[in-house]
Amino acid sequence: MVSEAIKNLSAYVTYEDFLKLEQAAKDYENSAVLKRARKGEYSLFIRLLFFTGARIAEIVGTPKRIFTQCLFYNKRKGRCPKWSAIRDDKVCTDSKCPHFMTYVQKEHHGIRVKDIVFKDRLIAVYGKSVKSIELKPRTVIIDLDTLNLVHEHIKKYSLKPNDKIINLNENGAKLYIEKLREKVGLSWVTAHKFRHGHAIYCIQHGMDLRTLQQQLGHEDLGTTAIYLQFAVEDRKKAYDKVFGAKPDHVKIQCPKCGLTFRLKKNKEIDLEDRIKAVLPP
Structure with a gap:
């Protein structure tokens, strides 16, 4: 089932x-005193x-977390009558409830040097809902320009295979994004x-x-x-195949020669019709 968060796509980068954000990040690095980063x-x-x-946790990592989940009514906590609001969160008042589940999400280490396969342009990242003891990675493709920057970054700081590419934690990374969006005026x-x-x-751009x-x-x-x-463009093409796009010209007939020409919206005669009028059939 699609989450409510992903339905809200009114604003995206x-x-x-x-x-703009990349340039602001470069300017920030040149002006700020960087300590850990x-x-x-x-x-x-x-x-x-x-x-x-x-996801941000897949790039910079995240600490071990304890999650609670209610399987009452489509796995949505808060619908069960045993859940009550405490401060800014909702908690289950019955720890022995059969619908109540607690699991520990294992600590993520983020992207390390050894997680990158340069020859194939692949990076292994680790998903956000890891409920098993062992972390199970997936791979993402990266563009060549970013991959070259990663390679230069590793070489510049002599990073070892187990070192993180980005030496930030999740909270620090989120705070940095907040600073950055203020600089460029994109508060969302x-x-x-x-x-x-x-x-x-x-x-x-055509990805399946x-x-x-x-x-x-x-x-x-x-x-x-x-x-x-x-x-949108793919949808327009598919739509026009069914209903047909409106023509970008109108047909007119010359009163002198009797030939029919296609007159475009800019009031120019189509090139093919001009050639046909000059050359004999």
Whole structure:
């Protein structure tokens, strides 16, 4: 079932937005005093968000977390009458309830040097809902320009196979995005808006749905299919095949020679008709 969050695609990071954010990240690196982060790390982080479509936790990692889930009524917690609001969250008042489930999400380490296969342009990332003891990776494709920047970054800082590419934690990365969006005046930007932007950019440039599903790591193809609404040009072509596009010309007949010409919207006669009028049949 498609989540409510993914249905809200009114704002997403476009390629033009990405260019602004990337430039702002570079400017920030040149002006700010960087302590834990390495030089060139923030702009590389922005590129990885847009060009991989990976979640923020998949790129920088996340600590071990304990999650609770209610299986009462379509797995949506809060619908069960035993859930009550405490502060800003809802908790189950019956720990022995058969519908109540608790699981521990294993700590993610983020993208490491050894997770990158340079010859194939593949990066292994680790999904957000890891309920098993062993982390199960998926692979994403990366563009050559970003891959070259990653290679330069590794070489510049002499990173070892187990070292993280981006030396930020999840909270630090989110705080940085907040600073960045203030600089460029895009207050709605979040890490997940990059993921939406990546998916929509891929759809608009002809990527098939199955490939995009693998890139985003969606278990349900229906979740990926939500982005098809943005494939406007493909939809227009398919629509016009059924109903036919309106012609971009009108036909007129010359009163002197009797020949029929196609007059375009800019009031120019079609080139083929001009040639036919000059050359004998």
